[in-house]
Amino acid sequence: MIIMADYYRLKSLDEMLESIDIGMDVEFYLYNVRYNISWRNNKPFICMCPEGDAIFYDSSEQMFNEYKVNGKALKELWKDFKMIFM
DSSP, rough: OOOOGGBBSSOOOOHHHHHHHTTOOOOOOOTTTEEEEEEEETEEEEETTOOOOOEOOOSSSHHHHHHTTTTTTTHHHHHOOEEEEE
């Protein structure tokens, strides 16, 4: 069981983008929805867990600029990520 205090918080947006760019799988909660960021066919994707459709981007930076939650881009929301796995 994961307890709220056990969530990892990111130090910067660059930390997240660099982790994605080196191929790390990332799982986090954002507003009580679980997300996964990973790679397939040399492109990063994001999906809601466990059965969401993958949305592919050309780069992690493009993903964080274009993928929106509640009308806001991920680059505006990263401080609210509750990291599960990285």
